[in-house]
Amino acid sequence: MRHLGWIAGGAAAVLVAAGAITYAVADGDDSGTRAPAADSADAGFARDMAVHHQQAVEMSYIVRDRTKSTEVRRLAYDIAQTQANQRGMLLGWLDLWELPKVSADPPMTWMGMGDMASGKxxxxxxxxxxxxxxxxxxxxxxKQAEVFYLQLMTDHHKGGIHMAEGCVEKCTVGVEKRLAQGMVASQQSELDLMAGLLKQRGAKPRD
Known part of the structure; x- marks a missing residue:
């Protein structure tokens, strides 16, 4: 039954993303009439955050099956659904702008970090x-799965917030800037929640 709930949530995510894409088209002069360039911050953020979000969704699905903790499962569900929805928006905008979803440039080049973004x-x-x-x-x-997931997701959110703040500063499409600002607020709130969940388990975020 829980599995069916996650599937239903995934279907809802598709609908929400479709609605967001329609909203982007209708967003007046900044989303529906002027497509950003392929090397713009708008396009770069959409591509890179879609990849970043996909891993968060994957991690959340993994921990769902590794723990019985209601709190951790609820957090994982919320993160998976929210970030799947947002990923649909980002990829939908790239489609609307007729821009590629993959770039030959290193990730985060649009932030001036292309030479240092990729790790090992x-x-x-x-x-x-x-x-x-x-x-x-x-x-x-x-508990081991819960702690490791919370630590990984804490690191993930910190990186995501940094990127979203970059879009708030550099992006020009209004609806995308607003999405990025919302990401900053929501992920910061989840960081606080995860810090509390780690403390309850006698653990803390990684350095």
Missing amino acids: DGSLMPGMATNTEMKRLGTLDG
């Missing part, structure tokens, strides 16, 4: 988990 072992941008960390999360259960 599959970590493409700041905050993203490595391939090894993702595999490890899938081997843990119970």
